[in-house]
Amino acid sequence: MIENEQQLKRNFGFFGTLSLVIGTVIGSGIFFKQGRVLQEAGSTSMALLAWFVGGIVTLASAMSVAELGSEMPQTGGIYIYISKIFGKFWGFLAGWMQISFYGPALIASVSYFFSTLFVTFFHLPAKINFGIFSLGSVFCIAVAACILIALMNMLENRVSRVFAIMTTSIKMIPIFALIIFGLFFGHAGATSSLVNLFANQIGQGNFGVAVLSTLFAYDGWVVISNLGGEIKNAQKTLPRAVTTGIFIVLLAYMGVSFGVFKSLPAKEIIALGDQAPFHILSGAFGPIGGRLMDIGVMISVIGTLNSKILSFPRVVFEMADKGQLPFSGFFHTLGKHSKTPNYATIFEIVIAALLLNAFSSSQDLSDWLVFVSFLFYLLTFVAVFIMRHHLQRKPHFSAPLHPLFPTLAIAGTLFIEISTIVNAFTDPTGQQLFGIIVSLLIVALGVPLYYAKKIYKL
Known part of the structure; x- marks a missing residue:
């Protein structure tokens, strides 16, 4: 361990942490997945059930991580959990996976998507x-977004906390608009024949693929556990924020999906694809509604990037x-006044920029x-x-009905892994299989390191 007095500031209370959980998960998926899930599920009833099942699996996963976080309320999240339970080697690989590829690739993917929206909105x-x-304009705006958010995160972490609360609050506006419009003004949409669809189309869709699509939209919340060392009373706050946040996200996803399904016929939702929510708000509030929806989504995505x-x-x-x-002393250095890991932040942004330059799309x-x-x-x-x-006792945060939640989390994860392998081997382009192999090789590079x-003693 590095022997110095470098210590992160615990500036995240419950609402700041809750905002990060919600803001991390709700990026763009909530606005763009309804058509895909509906098409795969085969009916609005089964699509709503897919969102519910995906949310329950995610909530079970959150409950499981919350138990670990209550016993190990430290910076590092799953890197710390795996290190302490399975040993330093497996913990190192978990950490290496996050810092060398998973984290930078997520940053690159989210910034790329934001940039695409930004360039289109301003007709650059x-x-x-x-x-x-x-x-390319998309590349330049994506890199600029990463740099600006990184610079903000080099200030005291209370600045990031306030930004997270603001962007999460703003991103809820288009979500509430879609839910309210669907509930009170959507009368001729896909749910008008809900019972008939449930009775007649239950066997026509691929429910498993639909659930898989929702699980991808729910993903990302686990990275909040990395901030355990900056959360006030993390032993209690982290479990409460993670579980409450995922429950709110579940309600939001279900609400938006129901609002979209109630506002448009099923065939039109599928035909519109990603544009269905924009079409609904444009119809409700005119061109200004569509523009505000664009702004809401961009703010939502930039909050996720933060x-x-x-x-x-x-x-x-x-x-x-x-x-x-290597160079642990360098990466362990905190800003003199901000007490934020500035060199570590630069390291992640540089890798993200390289990935942005190497790939042609966020997908x-x-x-x-x-x-x-x-x-x-x-x-x-x-x-x-x-x-x-x-432990031979219950953890400080104990999920009810043990072992139900970790069992559900394991089952959901196995479902994702098996489905990904099956899809990779059936993908005619071979891109998915190539991606699996490359990502495993990147993790394997951590072994000699x-x-x-x-x-x-490098």
């Missing part, structure tokens, strides 16, 4: 000229604290993340049983 040219050379850039450098910082990284990046990240989620959920066995650091 495809290329931006810099004298003798030019760069959560990612805030969270992942903390894993770099904690691994450096344990002396597990390419996000598709690669699923398999390897959920492998370590699986270890985390198994760790709940091991921890309870060693771990032993080189251990043997040669």
Whole structure:
């Protein structure tokens, strides 16, 4: 462990942490997944059930991580949990996965999506000229967004806390608008024949694929556990914020889906695809409604980007604290006044920028993340049983009906992993299989690094 007085500030209370949970999960998926889930499920009833099942699996996962967080309320999240339960080697690989690929790729993916929306909204040219050379507008705006949010996160973490609360509050406006319009003004939509659809179309969809789509939309909340060292009374606050946040997200996803289904016929929702929510608000409030929806989504995505850039450098910082990284003293340095891991933040942003330059779309990046990240989620959920066995008592936060929730979390994770493998081998382009192999190879690169650091004291 690095011997100095570097210590993060505990500036996140319950509402700040809750805002980060909600803001991390609710990015763009809530606005763009209804058509895909409806098409896969085969009916509005089954689509709503898919959102509910995905939410319950996610809530079970959150309950499981909350148990671990209540016993290990430290910076680092699953890196710490896996290190303490399965040993330093597996913990290192979990941390390495997050800081070398998963975290930067998520940052790159979210910033790319924000940039795409930004360029379209302001009708920017495809290329931006810099004298003798030019760069793509999407790439430039994405990198600029990463840098600006990173600079903000180099200030005291209370600034990030306030930003998280503001963006989460604003992103709820279009969500409430869709829910309220659907409930009170949507009379000729997909749910008008709800009973008939349930009776006649239950066997026509692929319910498993629909649930898988919702689970991807619910993903991302676990990174909040990385901030355990900056949360006030983390032993109690982290479990409460994570479980409450996921429950609110579940209600929001169900509400938005019901609002969309009640406002438009099923065939039109599928035909409109990603544009269905924009079409509804444009019809309700005219062109200004559509523009406000665009702004709401951009704010939603930038709030998610803030959560990612805030969270992942903390894993770099904690691994450096344990002396597990080359130049650990450098990465363990905090800002003199801000007490934030600024060098670790720069490290993550540089990798994210390289990934942005290497990939042509945010979808390419996000598709690669699923398999390897959920492998370590699986270890985390198994760790709940091991921890309870060693404790010989209930943890400080104890999920009810044990072992129901960790069992559901494990089942949901296995479903995602198996489905991803099946889809990879049936994908005619071979991109998914290629992504799985590359992501596993990146994790494998951590093995020689771990032993080189251990043997040669790099």
